[in-house]
Amino acid sequence: MTELVDQQVPTFPMQRTCPFSPPAAYEELREQSPIARVLLPTGRHAWLVTKHEDVRTVLADTRFSSDRNHPDFPRLIELPPDRPMFSPSLISMDPPEHGPARRAVVGEFTVRRTRALQPRIQQIVDESIDAMVAGPRPADFVQAFSLPVPSLVICELLGVPYADHEFFQSRSKLLITRTTSAEDRFRAVEEVRNYLDELVTSKEHEPTDDLLGRQVLKQRENGTVDHAGLVGMAFLLLIAGHETTANMISLGTIALLQNPDQLAIIKADPSRTPDAVEELLRYFSIADTATARVATADIELDGVRIKAGDGVFALSYAANTDPEVFDDPDSLDVARGARHHVAFGFGPHQCLGQNLARAELQIVFDTLFRRLPDLQLATPIEKLTYKDDAVVYGVEQLPVTW
Known part of the structure; x- marks a missing residue:
């Protein structure tokens, strides 16, 4: 067993220098030090895990805690000591609380439920394309299409009025940007939670036929309504449910336009689109640092001793470009059929909304390139601005024409 001591260590996070490639340091670390100690912006140290097998091991082992309130949880921004404490959402729960909380809502995201939503998703996609085509050219694809589609889907699913989408989109941008000040970040959290607190209260008074309304009724049948828990769940699903899919729509469109041979397939x-979606998810791995954990016991991983209290980042992008698992991993191959990627995480905390995201992406790409076969970028790709400072990677604007 190896136990590393303090030494010169690289800093983390490491920026992507190209939207189609992981940071160069990932490959070096995976080959030379697949479990490496790094320095975080907070001045604390953590471990980076970069091999596919090790990443899956970390994410499946409940001794690596997801509790964001743990004092040793690895953070990329410093939190003020007087920060407000909120009820944990699914993403930050550990056993035994996590299992029952996840089972209570997982029925909303099954393959069967998602299949029932597909006609409405198709309608939303078609209407969004109609609106974009009716507008000026070039259009900002992000504002005209990538954001509206998943935003409307998640709003309707949760029972959030879509008229308020600009409010929560502006706040979510602050929350996922690492350079946002602590003051602005917690103001955004408080504003969104206050909004959702009022929304959940309205559902308690008059349950509606949507996810939040159905959860209220289900909890009443079991005895009592966990108001704070519903607010936390709504917060997680609302922010994650549109931001991740929106960025995948934009980046996936860029990648397919830049690889016309793959788009032609x-x-x-x-029928090949589902495999293309999986490959695009693997290829971009946009939530690379979302799989942070803290060890709750001394654990040996691949010959390295990780001590209780050590922070760990199990990097999905590094895992998804591991050449031991994916041949020629830096190439986009929509026929790869590699469904064992970890873009949605792995283990107990694997993304709750992955079936919904897959359905949205499949419908988007099939419809977009069928209806706009001449779609093209209106700005050279090297002039686009990417979200290098965000927890969820993406592109800021995407001018397109057709």
Whole structure:
């Protein structure tokens, strides 16, 4: 067993220098030091895990805690000592609380439930394309299409009035940007939670036929309504449910336009689109640092001793470009069929909304390139601005024409 001592260590996070490639240091670390100690912006140290097998091991082992309120949880921003404490959402729960909380809502995201939503998703996609085509050219694809589609889907699913989408989109941008000040970040958290607190209260008074309304009724049948828990769940689903899918729509569109041979495959045979979606998810791995954990016991991993209280980042992008698992991992291959990527995480905390995200992406890419076969970028790709300072990677604007 190896126990590393203090030494010169690299800093983390490491920026992508190209939207189509992970940080160069990932490959070096995976080959030379697959479990490496790094220095965080907070001045604390943590471990980076970069091999596919090790990443899956960390994410499946409940001794690596997801509790964001743990004093040793690895953070990329410093939190003020007097920060408000909120009820934990699913993403920050550990056993035994996590299992029952997840089971209570997982029925809303099954394959069967998602299949029932597909006609409405298709309608939303078509209407968004109609609106974009009716507007000026070039259009900002992000504002005209990538954001509205998943935002409307998640709003309707939760029972959030879509008229308020600009409010929560502006706050979510502050929350996922690492350079946001602590003051602005917690103001944004408080504003969104206050909004959702009022929304959940309205559902308690008059349950509606949406996810939050159904959860209220289900909890009443079991005895009592966990108001704070519903607010926390709504917060997580609302922020994550549109931001991640929106960025994947934009980046996936760029990648397919830049790789016309790959786009031709799904244009010729839409039955190949599901595999293309999986490959795009693997290729970009946009939530690379979302799988942070803290060890709650001394654990040996691949010959390295990780002590209780040590922070760990199990890097999905490094895992998804591991050449021991994916041949020629830096190439986009929509026929790869590699469904064992970890873009949605792995283990107990694997993304709750992955079936919904897959359905949205499949419908988007099939419909977009069928209806706008001449879609093209209106700005050279090297002039686009990417979200290098965000927890969820993406592109700020995407001018397109057709």
